[in-house]
Amino acid sequence: MDNEEFLEQYESGRRDFSGLYLEGIMLGNVSLKKIDLSESVLAAAQISRTSFVGSNLSKVNFEDVQMEKVLFENCNLREVNLLKASLTGSISLMQ
Template sequence: MVKMNVSELIERYQAGERDFKGIDAISAALSGVNLSGANLKEASLSEADLSGANLSATNLQEASLSMANLTHADLSGAKLNGANLSGANLKGANLSGAELKMANLTQANLTDANMDGASLWGAYVAGAKQ
């Protein structure tokens, strides 16, 4: 795990870097950030504020997003296979075409989320609010 502060992450992304595999950004304030197409596989983003963030086509496979705020985030086409989204707030999020195979959505808030074409094969959704 590589601990990275928010300004460094955004600066490196804006400079063209896309590989942030395994970063530690627990509780990071990333509201409204654009990380479209980034590789955040195995990243620790638990309790992060990603509300309104553009995470379209982002690789979040096996990432920890438990208790993260993803309200109105754009996750269209994102890969969330095996991700931990337990207790995450996905209210109004765009998950169209997203891959959520084997993802943990226990107690997640999916109210008004766009799930058109999302793949939920094997996802654990106990207690998820829809």
Template sequence: MDAKELLQRYTAGERDFVGVGLDDVDVSGANLSSINLSRASMNQFFADGANLSGADLSKASIYQAGFNEVNLAGANLSEADLGDCGFRRANLSGANLSGANLSGADLSGADLSGADLSGAIFRYTRIPDGSIRSDSRE
């Protein structure tokens, strides 16, 4: 599915996009709150890659999705269910992850600088060095 179709269907009231393939789409700045992208694939394969920077994904269900190497800089993922998601090498800098469920998520190599992680749930979350840095200060 391309970005245009996703946005048209979302605007028409559809919220259930379970298992959809959205590789390399650009929906930066889009309002996709309460969308269901569970088991979706949104990986980067080309230089421009999948881009959700600045998108509103608050209260979204994105359980077991593959968002590896995706640009989510400044995205609003507050109160989203991101359980068991793959965010390997994803750009989550400045993202709002407050109250998000990141249980079982894989954040290996993800950029979380400046991200709001207040109230986020990290049960069994995979982080290579065992720590979370949410700002660029050492």
């Protein structure tokens, strides 16, 4: 699935993207509220100025991902793979 198809499906109301292979996807300036990306592969992705609020990111493979100014608010981040990931300016807010 490419960037455009992914964002179109999200905008049309789909929230369950669990178990998908999204290696190299490029996401910028988007809000992905309550998305389920659990057990998905986003290795080598480029994610900037993206907001994950109330999202399930458990067991996501973010290996070698470049993240800049990404917000993780009230997210499930259990067993996330961040090996060699760059998280410049990113924050996690938990309640």
